[in-house]
Amino acid sequence: MKPKITLLASLLAAGTAPAFAAGLACTNDSIAALESADLSISQIETVGAGEGFAVDHCRILGAAHARTGADGKDYQISFELRLPNDWNQRFVHQFNGGNDGSVVPAVGELKGGDESDTALNRGYAVVSSDAGHAGDANPDAGLAGGARFGFDPEARRDYGYSAVSKLHPLATTLVETYYDDRIDYTYGVGGSNGGRHAMVAASRMPEAFDGLLVGYPGFNLPRAAVQHAWDIQAFKAINGDVRTAFSREQLKAVADGIAQACDSLDGLEDGYIADTDACQTTFNIESLQCDAAMTGHCLSKAQVAALTAIHNGPVNSQGVPLYSDWPWDIGIGSGDWRFWKLETPIPPWNNQPLIGVMGSASLAQLFTTPPIEVAGTPQALEQYLLDFDFDSDAPKIYATTDRYTESAMDYMTPPDSENPTLADFNNQGGKMLIFHGVSDPVFSVNDTTNWYRKLDANNNDQAEAFARYYRVPGMPHGAGGPTVDDFDFFTALVDWVEQGKVPDAVVAGVMPGNDDAMAQLGQVERKLCPYPQVARYTGGNEASAASFACEK
Template sequence: MSCPQVSTEALGITGVRVLSSEEVPAGAGSPIAHCRIDALAAERTGQDGHDYAIHFEIRLPDDWNGRFVHQFNGGNDGTVVPAFGPLLGGNTQRTALGIGYAVLSSDAGHDGASYPDAQLAAGSRFGLDPEARLYYGYKAVETLTPIGKQILASYYGEAPVSSYGIGCSNGGRHGMVAASRFGDQFDGILVGAPGFNLPKAAVQHALDVQTLNALTGDLRTSFSPADLAAVGTAINQSCDALDGLEDGIVSDIAACQENFDINTAVCQNDNQEQCISEAQAQALTTIFAGPRNAHGAQLYSEWAWDPGISGSDWRFWKVQSPIPPWDNLPLIAVMGASSLAQIFTTPPTKVDGDPDSLLNFLLDFDLNRDSWKIYKRNRNYRESAMSFMTPPDARNPKLKKLKRSGGKIILFHGVSDPVFSYLDTENWYRRLNRNYHGHADRFAKLYPVPGMNHCSGGPATDDFNLFEQLVNWVENDQEPQSVTAKVRADNPEVPADWSPTRTRKLCPYPEVATYVGGNPESADSFVCQ
């Protein structure tokens, strides 16, 4: 079948309506020549009277390598991100489409820009519809993955030899949910910064906003860039040498959590430079301990101390967005408030989309009384947020379908991720490993990235290609070990005293990149142990 021949009738896939197909030449934003198909699936009318569908596109290379990638997108979804298949990490030029993969991308079953009640918080209005919640949580990926494979079979005359899923942030959550619910649909899944406990993380966002706002009465002034740099310096002073080399990278994450005391960052006597106040130190202690209810029970997770707290992305998410009209809020408040109100709690709470309304929702959120709404359901909303948003086996992970089908999964997470706690992902992996008697690494690997913020950025070597490792594992039975990560030239967070050619080993958990001598800027001078 040629691209101009693609139509609803020609594909003949039940529940799929083709809107258009076009030939896209190489260049002008396209890495290679391909056919782009724009289509709808699972069209329906919601309980709110609004028309819903999964809007998706699939890009089919002229020179296809025989493989399929389902691109899982981030945030609240709601838009069809171009299906180029970014291969994650800081290097945005590396894409699956560019090396011959067919790639599918969708809006996860809702249009984030076109809904009634336009005054409601943008991007999360769909949460008022029970079925739209489920499509966002898992049903869009479940529906589209076999459809994507059917399109390939119709277009190329043959099914893909291998199928992969790729995503970071909420896209990483999609990946973990897919691995748990229908892992046998994928040969390999690459997961970055997974928000697999996203409703719980939204409760953390309320704690963050309440704690930081209480410092000065204005989130924007709670921590300056200099304040966070001072904390990063204190962490380095306590932890940098634990991996054998003082280089601005803390590789021994576990030892650092034992070694670091936030009080070392507090101003002493008349020293008022490169330090923080006792109140600021207490605020960070509260945030890093995670939200708790009146009985002391943990509602989300603890967080890891890491010098990447000095990264601008950390402040962007936690303290202040520089984007008007949201520049009086951190990005977490913008996205977290609307999601917590209208998607993650049952019944949903309608919240206006202006900055003051979003801020006030989080300030008024009662951690003890309201946090349990993420587990609630009722006659209209028959699945709780913790049911439709998280892997069913998150507390006791086994990924049976993925493992039994021979699939592989690689996860990576920035240790200084301000959105989702690296320690939450680490604890999930430890539970998985315990369920397989210490041998989960036969099909699942976790790579912490020291210094890295959310999905990329921060004072880190964030240019790495874990997708290549995943494919070699799936198709050539080459089990990944250490992976070389590079400094990215366009990363403004790289310290001035780092070599622009610095490389480091990313080690599979629980191994630590340890300096053994030689060129301090080279990954070859480190071993994973």
Template sequence: MRHALAGTALATILSVVGAAASQTAGALPACDAVTTAMVGLPNVVILSSALAAEDKSLPPLPPHCVVRGKANQRVGADGKPYAIGFEMRLPVNWNGRFLHQVNGGNEGVVIPALGDARNLQAVGYNPALARGFAVLSGDGGHADKDPANADKGLAAGAAFGLDPQARRDYGYAADTTMAAVGKALIAKVYGAGPQHSYMVGCSNGGRHAMVTASRAPDQYDGFVAIAPGFNLPKAAVQHAWDVQSFRSVNLDIRKSFSAADMTLVAQGVLNACDRLDGLADGLVSDLRACQKSFDLASLQCVGEKTDQCLAGVQVTALKRAFAGPVNSKGEALYSDWSFDGGMGAKNWRSWKVEGIPAWDGYPVIAVQGAASLSHIFTTPPTPVAGTPTALVDFLANFDFDRDAPKIHAKGPAMVDGRAIDYAESAMEFMTPPDAANPTLAGLKASGGKMIVVHGQSDAVFSINDTARWYEALNANSKGEAAAFARFFAVPGMSHCRGGPATDAYDALGAIVDWAEHGKAPDRIIATVSEKNDEVPAAWSKTRTRPLCVWPKLARYVGGDPERAESFDCQ
């Protein structure tokens, strides 16, 4: 099926941007003047527009126009209605920049377009809108709160995976559409297109940034990809591997590892690795050396299980999980993982064994990857009842010889009595086309820049996978990848944020300085986040650390141990 906003329609929208590029930006018109007729873009409907007054709370926001709309309304192959929902926030005092805020999870809802609404620590608590950017946010081409999905419970957020175009939109096509719509809307409203454009996101949003940097690099000047799930279908296979590993300890995986157990592991890592960077400060900067220094078996109980050691079955299960999923031939299906000092954080246990609070009204439990794996990432999709028991059973019975290859499968299938053609596999619509052998040739040729940030204690996507991707990119670039792409590891940080880490940093400011002023970031200064409740009490509340360009790491060279100036990237 050809995308609704393609060919002539897309060219028409892009022509709006081109026609306005040479004009001088005018004043923001009255918000109620921003209507479907005024915008005049094919297949785009403006649903509402209203002025938001200045907000002096944290973070402070300037007066701006909030525009909400839909693009490409259609009926899917599964017989359900679809559209790409979006929100755009247009400041009265615009700085000439456009930021596409790409969101995480299964999407399905429009997150407020603040840039970045959910990951404020990654923009130094100074979101793009507050800086004068025009900001766009979308729902990925589907609404997971569709009443028709109510009976599917936990699986509702992934039910769109039955429709091929919804899969494609979620993977990459909605981003292409929204890039054109966002720029054209700016041109219509301000009388000129953006002078500079950026894309920023975490988790699935980080994946969006990496995919777009590969598929459409010329649409943006810079990309920020945080905790990027660029191999998301493979990472979903890891969910099944984890569940099967941890069920060997306890059939109720929530009881496989207690909070005390994981604190014990994290402390064991620190005991073995904390001083490898020259200072015992509760952070493991030399991650690679740590994997050689730390031996999980050293924590195994000699006799009965106590609070001071792990049972043998726990050690075996954790080793199996961290080695990564394999099939019966021993072929790797995703990635191995690194042990880090942040593994005792709530976020790690939440994603791996315990479950986390609801996001946007839908519970996210330890097996949250089940619905995505069954509905979106395998072909044909395997609808699963949306109950925790059914989802656990799906992962517990996942066969790594029979089922894992389905993330690479495509073709016609009968689903819910409908003949549907899945022309692209999950690995094709979800990952960058050059993910296995990265070059980012288009990004390099266009002069674009990319910053990748990943927490070392991320429980969702392995930092080892990201590090290998960057090292392959650097090898393919003859050692010159840092000229256009840089990767920064964050010791102790959990998925996107949190954990015993200096997890607050301004990646947005860094990418703007690089893309517009040629100031490549050799180090990004990170601080203790004001909202991170897992920072050890012994740390200074003003602790700073340099995040270093991989494979360099922050080594202590003397001075105040709480200040970034006392560390050198080596």
């Protein structure tokens, strides 16, 4: 346990937290007692079990650090805090995903797709925020509106890291004030951009968290956004329409080809490729290119070239890598992969993929300096990516100006991401558990793997003493895909933090409703092994995790 257990007293002594009256009631009569120069409370209400929640709790809505931005817009860090009646003296800061911009219910989702198993229902107090901006504040900007806050330097900074550092002491003080008791353990939980928030917090706020659960993190988000342009240009070149560049049947054929080449590498042909690294040297995409003798859903030469370029990652005209390469994995045939890369069922987006709409707006307005205002139509957003120049435009994620004194890479990535040590986090006793789907279509698992390798090397090959990393074969961007996606990394993290129980293999099953997994694998369990170990079949019941061992 870190010494921050006396957080309320220390914050008050330092003058960095408001002096609330202790033991407040969960009624609107308490609002006046909570107001301060940096904090306003709009609502306090009791929420009973059975109203979509398993526990009775108090819900507080508020906002912090209200201001007018350099762009003339109003900003504040809006938040929701939920406080269970039966509190376990623990707190979760819920980091949200995407461009943030809305206050997602502060429940602390612990398993993708399982709304019942949350930190709140386990007795944790939980806070959630919009990261300092309202995503619906610019309706006139159309589909580009959610990223239009990128024209305010402080809103960029809040989104990148400072909303967490501003809100966290206020939220923990509110928790300790409400219960008139201290927080024993503090956790941060997030996936995607939320995973990035967690990694940034480990570097910028190493004393604030006992444990961080980092899911499929976009810690290199500006570089990953450059990949959006690379992908759209590659797909567009095939037949002039990104949405039809590959049929579902063709991507399934790619997934099947990967399985045929790699499925047995872990000792069992079961539709699940545990040995990701060996697969990269075994599978050859050119084996699926059409020739006169081939039938079925083979690929054209242009399609093979596009997939090869995408998996190699973006480069400039000198061949300098601009992001990361990507692994071949069976999740390429999943609906999630298609949703991000090729096509969505969303008519207002003209069925364009997520990277071609929301990703385009973010690259132009959040990660380019100075920001470029793009029209909020699907056609304009796609055209911006088609016109993107990897020599002249890509370097703008590193650029600064007199107004924008921090580049996108400065405010979005952990300060030590290029050469990570997490020395302060480790010295404070913090523990971090990272997991990432091998088939993630938006943030390359290879990028996370390379980051972890650097972290391990910089800690004399002992990073596993405080940070453990798990790859989930077949999983795209979060739960789903042809994989085992029902797992509980949070309990493993808590046991590590509070009991010193070092996490090893985590048993995973198939989440109810995951049709891709049921069709590919059936109802099975598998072991997810800490990197660089691989779950290998040792004999016995093929559906049981006990039949697998974690080996290098």
